[in-house]
Amino acid sequence: MAITQQDIANKLGISVATVSRALGGYSDIAKSTQEHVKKTAQEMGYRPNVIARRLQKQQTDTIGFIIPTHGPRFSDPYFTELLTGIGNEAAEQDYDLLVSTRAAGSGEMKIYQRMVSEQRVDGLLIVRTRQDDQRIRYLIKENFPFVAFGRSDTNANYPYLDVDSQSGIYQITQHLIDLGHKKLAYISAPKQLQFAHHRLTGYKQALLANNIPVDTDLIFCGELTESSGYKLGLKILTKYNDVTAIIASNDLMALGTMKATRELGYEIGEDIAITGFDDVPLATHAHPPLTTVRQPIYEIGRQICRMLLQTVNNTPLENDQVLLKPELIIRESSKLSKGGDAYS
């Protein structure tokens, strides 16, 4: 069995209380005892039992992160990077990270309730916020610490960090218009996601600002996966042969759209411009390299984790609603429109 404080106390002929104090680095203890205890603990190979400590302290030093997956072949590189950011920050602050993978919808709330009411974690991280987000409503009702990556239409104040997607898509749309594109199709994210609306708004605003009427027939809704982008790409290009640009709401869909575009015999960047959002590493290595909007995913992971740990530790956040400006990354998947008259 593992060595306990009791074992050390017995060996040294002192009380557990003293051992605890010595190890805990309290001030009201003789320097000599402290050193003695520490040395013996070390020699005996003592390691604290975190469960016991948690029960006593009534806190878990653990945060939870529930990943909303979409099916078994869920493999968004975006999430690995986000997870790495969260995990590294948590580790640095000596927190454990509990991860759940759950298909959004299917019994998702059960997991949240379990985390909260069975006191498995001290705080939660929420991602892929939805327009009406019952997770957020629930956590607010329970007064449970959390930080969200993303806003929501929930009528309440809560700490979040978000990327200004609207600005991102506005920039990318403007960029395409500047290149001479006039018929720009748009592939949205599922409409229940909050960012789907911000991005769509960015698209519409850019069109209007350039006196291009918004044609709702050119707005499609995807699932954020490659195959979804692929299917919609085929649909768009076979149905509307005057479309010269397709704006996808994330890189994965853009990659799928590229495949469709090529299969139909179009030259990407020449005949049809395609853009994404996120700037996952694969965007650079795609053929052609993908014009996209960069989100500093790893840093976002670190920051939302940092915000949550501050919240959990009752340190007030200097800024609890952060909006980051994303950066437009222009690559070869968007070039001058063939039929374009940008310089005419």
Added chain:
Amino acid sequence: MAITQQDIANKLGISVATVSRALGGYSDIAKSTQEHVKKTAQEMGYRPNVIARRLQKQQTDTIGFIIPTHGPRFSDPYFTELLTGIGNEAAEQDYDLLVSTRAAGSGEMKIYQRMVSEQRVDGLLIVRTRQDDQRIRYLIKENFPFVAFGRSDTNANYPYLDVDSQSGIYQITQHLIDLGHKKLAYISAPKQLQFAHHRLTGYKQALLANNIPVDTDLIFCGELTESSGYKLGLKILTKYNDVTAIIASNDLMALGTMKATRELGYEIGEDIAITGFDDVPLATHAHPPLTTVRQPIYEIGRQICRMLLQTVNNTPLENDQVLLKPELIIRESSKLSKGGDAYS
């Protein structure tokens, strides 16, 4: 504060022990009391405190998974899918999943020690096994339950599941040779990884079986990332212009190599064949679609998790060293060699 069993006991004028038994579904309890207690618990909104239970039972009902990342921009779609498999299986069996993200090497063993000796988890999942794997040596020494995804040269018996990479690469190499390729370059995984050796062996064996001498100049070592594949692709094709096929040890590197190949003006599948390993969803959507070896990643995640949970619960494994046969997936990135004489 949260409702405890004590609260229920007080309200009902019975003892906590009875409450515990009623809730725990023990047999030696009156049906009537049981129902009464359950109903009251429900009404009062009682939820068990898992920490207290863990301390008493001396088990955490939690398993650990330490992801060996390589830097901040770690974004291998492979891992998301694996994690989803592990997470879903753990959830179904009512286990929590503790995830750590740690750069391999940098203080990695500290995390393992922490998990084990501070009793944070009941068992561990190890991935990306290494030829000489100190994690495995450590866990065996500590007699701590674990299951590895991958073999290792460690002289010891331990439960693992692995994919027969050697066979996979053999098949893919043979396939390329059948297409007429004679100069096949190979991009290996980092040599400390155990599978790097199996795969390399598969490559060499296939060459020898076809009387093609192994040219060590054509064997390169990558980092399993797109950019690593890209750099090596450039190097290989500029230095050896008689190479007609490049076999990469994973899909990400193959994708990077594709980019390099195209930049140098070669037609993939026509001038140069390129192959990967894993069959991540992006392999299908690459241009051209990537010939690769499929690993059932999600299912592997589920299965290693299942094996671990059995181990943790002292249920003997019927088969504790599983080797899966991977499947060759032929797509357009490998075609008849231009200079080939397959049918001559």
Added chain:
DNA sequence: GTGAAAGCGCTAACAG
């Protein structure tokens, strides 16, 4: 400075 004692919330012997 140190020890004794209580208690975090739960489960598990052992009586009765």
Added chain:
DNA sequence: CTGTTAGCGCTTTCAC
């Protein structure tokens, strides 16, 4: 069938 008691390993008053 149910209550009493003890205890998981630790932290934290409160005395001395």
